[in-house]
Amino acid sequence: MRASKAQQQALLEVQELDTRIAQLTASRKKHPAFLAxxxxxxxxxxxxRAAAGVSSKHAxxxxxQAVIENDIARIQARQEVMGQRLANGEGSAKDLVAIQHELNQxxxxxxxxxxQLMEVMERLETSSADMDAVKxxxxxxxxxxxxxxxxxxxxxxxxxxExxxxxxxRANLVADMDAELLEEYEYCQKRSGLGVVAAKGRQLVGMVNALSEYEWHQINTLAEDEVYYSEDMECLIVKLAD
Structure with missing residues (x-):
């Protein structure tokens, strides 16, 4: 792939920046406060989730409670009506006996x-305490x-x-970089975790030699405005002057 010397240097600097950015990002995630x-x-x-469950139970x-209170209110209203009828002596003796029987029931x-209402109110009190505890x-x-x-x-x-x-x-560097070169670099990063390395002589800068004789031959024959894609390492290689 063609790339000017300036582009090659920029690419190597982007790799250095990406390495440091990854280190800094990792350090942020390893800090005790981040873990906390x-x-x-x-x-x-x-x-x-607990609050939602407690709130639903409380509701x-x-x-x-509302159903039971309404039930009590209906019974009370009926008691008042029937009690008044009994007090007023409305109906026959048989009717009055029936009214008294209904009142007793x-x-x-x-x-x-x-x-039941007392039991529900106790549960409601417990539920309210649970809600307060969760809050x-x-x-x-x-x-x-x-x-x-x-x-x-x-x-x-x-x-x-930092x-x-x-x-x-990094943003400044990639803004002026050839789009195809940048795309290839980022593709390599995704595949191998490394976008580009520099080669000097028969050494990979900062790395153990991991290339075949064939690839070293290809690198040594590169023109000044070329970068090489290594099949062995799945990344780009920039040749530096000896």
Whole structure:
């Protein structure tokens, strides 16, 4: 592939920048504060699921309470009507006996329903306490996350500055680079993790010799404005002057 000496030097510098950017990015992810944030994020997801479950259960209990309260209200209203009829002596003696029997049944029914209501209210109280507990945990988690973020930001200050500088420098270099050359470089990076290396004499700069005699011959016969794609290493090779 054709590439001017300036383009070749730019390509090698991009490789250096990419290597350093990868190192800086890795250091950010290995910092204890980053790991703490990752753990807190996992705990947050767990708490959100727990909060959703508690909230749904609380809503179900409240609906159950409303149904029972409505039932009590209907019984009470019926008791008042029938009690008034009994007090007024409305109807025959047989009717009054029937009314009294119905009142007795309603009293028994109301007692049972009110007992149900007490049990539901106890569950509602427990559910409310559970909701408060989850909210307190969420608030505590948010405070821990804020503290971890502050620690991470302080610890990563110099790293972030260097990372920003390297990324800006890379952007400037690739903006002026031949599109086909850059595409080939990035293709190599994806395949092997390495986009380009420099060769000087019969040595790969900074690497153990991993090339066949055939490839060394191909490299040694390169023109000044050529770069070589190594099948052995799946990356581009730039030949430097001896």
């Amino acid at each position: 944030l990752s753990e807190l994020a996992g705990r947050k997801s767990d708490l959100e 179900d209990i409240k609906r159950e 309603m009293a028994t029914r109301r007692e049972k329903v009110e007992a 307190a945990q969420v608030a505590g988690l948010a405070a821990d996350a804020e503290k971890a973020r502050a620690e991470y930001k302080a610890a990563m200050g110099e790293v972030d500055v 990372l920003s500088e390297k990324q800006a420098r």
